[in-house]
Amino acid sequence: MANTNKGVLIKKDSHIWMADITLLLVALVWGSSYITAKTVLNHYEPFMFLFYRFFITIIIMLPFVWRNLREAPKETWVTGIVLGLFLFAIFSFETWGIHYTTASNSAFIISLTLILTPLMEWMVNKKFTGYPFFLAVGLSVIGTGLLTLKDTFSFNMGDLLILGAASLRAAQMTFTQKLTIGKTFDNSALTFIQLSIVAILSGMMNISFEHATLLEFPQSREFWLLTIYLALFCTIFAFYAQMVFIRKTSPSRVGLLMGMEPVFGAIFSVLIGGEYLSIMNWTGGLCIVAATFWGRHLLNRKI
Structure with a gap:
């Protein structure tokens, strides 16, 4: 009996470690997305960029998920649409927020997801993570500030939009678990539905507010290479992995692991973008x- 219990604990612990490692990889590729997306957005409108990114994503995924989509029950479609609306709102707020504020402010404010996620989980699931956890979160936020702040910190419309994105991220993590835990969903179908919602709404916004036609395909080779990279790694892999492994851990753990995103973003900015980080910035990363x-x-002690 003791051996059986020990085997169950080892198996559970291995699942937790697998979830943590995978989510760190998600943070890694998302960290690389800042410099990648910034390069694309220097030449194209935000909603046009979002449309092509997610349109490419669903085109790549469609042959692999078509059968699962046809067999998906109504509950899968409803859940996917709800989570897709969250996802579209997050990307919209982030993209336009970065447009109106600095990258430093964006990275600092989006890290507030680390605080907002356990707060959201507490309100929705009545699950308090404990006061020591908030000390760790506070250290992470201070570190993010040291990592990203350069000269001054001012609060403007862009900052408010990024704060809205952080709130939406926390809500998405919490409600993804609430809507999917204990239920049997096909992860590929659920992910595809979410990403399709983002593509459709981005295309509609592009036509309505950016006065563009989706038939005017970009001619830049760089645009397509970077957008395909974002579609494959920062979208398909990242969101599918998050959908699968968020049910093997807690939203608060997901939020904390995603706190590594600005660290990876800084590393890619230095190595690829040629940015300079001071000792204070690297101290923040540590x-x-x-x-x-x-x-x-x-x-881990609470699970």
Whole structure:
């Protein structure tokens, strides 16, 4: 009996580690998306960019998920549409927020997801993560500030939009688990439906507000290479992995692991974008890493 219980605990622990490693990879590719998306957005409108990114994504996925889509029950479609609306709102707020504020402010404010996720989970699921966890989250936020702040910090419309995106991220993580835990969903169909909603709404916004036609295909080779990279790794892999592994851990753990995103973003900015980070910035990055593993340890004790 003791051996059986030990085997179950080992299996459970291996699932947790697999979830954590996968989510760190998601943070890695999302960190690379900042410099990639910024390059594309220098030449194209935000909603046009979002449309092509998600349109390419669903075209790539369609042959693999077509049968699952046809067999998907109504509950899968309803859940996918709801989560897709969350996803579209997040990308819209983030893209336009970055347009109106600095990258430093954006990275700092979006990290507030780390605080908002356990708060949202507390309100929705009545699940309090404990006060020590908030100390780890606070360290992560301080680290993000040291990593991203350069000269001054001012609050403008773009900052408010990024704050809205952080709130929506926290809500998405919490409601994804609430809507899917304990239920049998086909993850590929659920992911495809979400991404299709983003593509459709982005296309509609592009036509309505950016006064463009979707038939005017971009001619830049760089645009297509970068957008395909975003579609394959930062969209298909990232969102499918998050959909699968969020049910093997808690939304608060997901939010904390995603706190590594600005660290990876800074590394890619230095290596690829040629940006300079001071000792204060790198100290902030180390604070985030320390807070991530400290918070992981605290949450692991509660599972």
